[in-house]
Each structure stands twice: as structure tokens, then as C-alpha cells.
Amino acid sequence: MRNTAAPVRAGLPALVILATLAFWLAPGRALAVDAGQPAPSFSAHALDGDSTLSLGAYKGKVVFLDFWASWCGPCQTAMPLIESLRNEFPADQFQVLAVNVDQDPQKAKAFLSRRKVGYPSVSDPEGRLPATYGLKTMPTSYLIDRNGVVRAVHPGFRASDLDGLRAQIRALIGTPPVPAAAEAKR
């Protein structure tokens, strides 16, 4: 009688190796922050000084959280446009906070000296914050409402995205913040 189990047995090590590789290379899915979830709070060093900036300090305002790097082409397109967007809304309603992920912060500083923007950047050379937020592409920005909940995730950037972003920000600014008592009940 033919041994029918032999081919199966022969294929098993290959299957185990493939499964291991697939596991190793599988993208992290569960960790990504998505719309409707609270934005993970953080405190990090500002890129241009010793001060510490935290996301919690922006609570009560609509925040555009932008992850950028000096080597990222679309980020260079995005930054002046984000700056113009920031100037369109009152500062007590809307703020932009950027997270720079350059492994060498000097490169980010050199980049900012060429392209000045008014909004602050925190420096995260170890990439802890993008890992926390589960970034899938560079750049990615998060639109966070007054209560610290992510309302939109915006992967990549094109100049044509600006109108959509403006409309989203306008809608969020129009939404009044949830009163503290109601929020505690939630």
C-alpha cells in the first residue's frame, strides 16, 4: 500500500517555515488608532527647545496632529498648506501639533529653518508615537475633536486634500465641546 502520509509529512516543515515567516512579516493591524477612538495622549520634547509639549494641553480645541519627517516628500507639500489652514481658524478653536519622526533631529531643524511654520513640532527620533498611533504611511495626520477623540485619519497628503480637510475642521469647530459633567458620565 502506498504511504499517503509521506508527501504531507515532507511538506510540513516548509509549511511551518512559511507560517513563521507570515507571522513575522504580518502587518500590525490591531494597534492602529482609528476614527472614533480617543487619541492616545503623550508628552514629548519640542523640536526647537527644551520645553515639553503634551496633547492633553490642547483639550477643548480641535487639533490637527501631523506626523512628518524631513525625508518625506508629501510632508514638504503638506507643511505650508497646513500652515495656511492654521491661519484660517482662530487659535482658541483650532491648533496644529506636529510630530517629527526624523532619527536625526538636526535634519528636521535644518528643514524647518528653510521652510518656516508657525505651529510647534515635537521630536520623536525613536518612533514611539507613530508606533502608538499605528501609522500606516508617511505622512499621516489625525483630526482630533475638542474632547480628544480622533474624528478623521488622513493618510498621505496632496494639495487637493486641503478643501476636504477645511470642511472637516469647520464642522468640528462648529461642534460644541461636551460639558465635563456629561463626559464624566460617559
Place this chain on the structure above:
Amino acid sequence: MSAAPRGLRALALAALFSLTGCASLGWSWDKWWSDVKLPDFPAFDEYTESPKSYVEIALEHDFLVRVKPWERAVLARHDMAFDPDELEAARRSHTFFSKEATMPGGSAGGGGCGCN
């Protein structure tokens, strides 16, 4: 000697000539090997003698890591592109499909009739 097959004898002669030829140019296998720069990898010597498979070595040293989107600073460098010089790539492509009389050159299969 006459018992050796002709092909084998030719191979042996070729090997001998290649070695002596190299030696006459002041270039020997020993010298070649001593000039080879091994990768700067601390555990390399350990693994050249070890019976471990490449997969085991790779798994031990985290060779199989996914580069995260925010870690692509080196990959984003100009000299890491497949075609660092776009103009040169376009010129080569143009020369290629002109010579081969196919359209478009290199990016699609074709029989070379110029009609595809």
C-alpha cells in the same frame, strides 16, 4: 591519463591554466581571499562554521523585520531609488525600444512587430 574522458581532461587543463594564469599576474586565490572584505557583522565568524540554517540565523538576528513607515529615511534617499536619474532612465528606455522596434520598451510584452 589516456583513460580520463576528454571533457574531464579539458576541464582540468582549464582549471590549471586559470590558476597559473592568475599566479603569473601576481594574483592567487589566497591573495584574493585575503583581500575579500567580510561584512562588518560581529557574529559572522561564528556562523560561517555553524550548522545553522539561514532561516535560523535570520530569525535570531531580526533580519526579517518590517521597515515601518516612519523608519524609511534611508530608503527615501535619492540614491536608493531603482532609477536615481529619471532622465537617464527615460533615455535608456527610449534607446531600448528604438533598437528593439517595440512599444513600449521594456514595460510590456510584445512580438517586436512594432504594432503593440
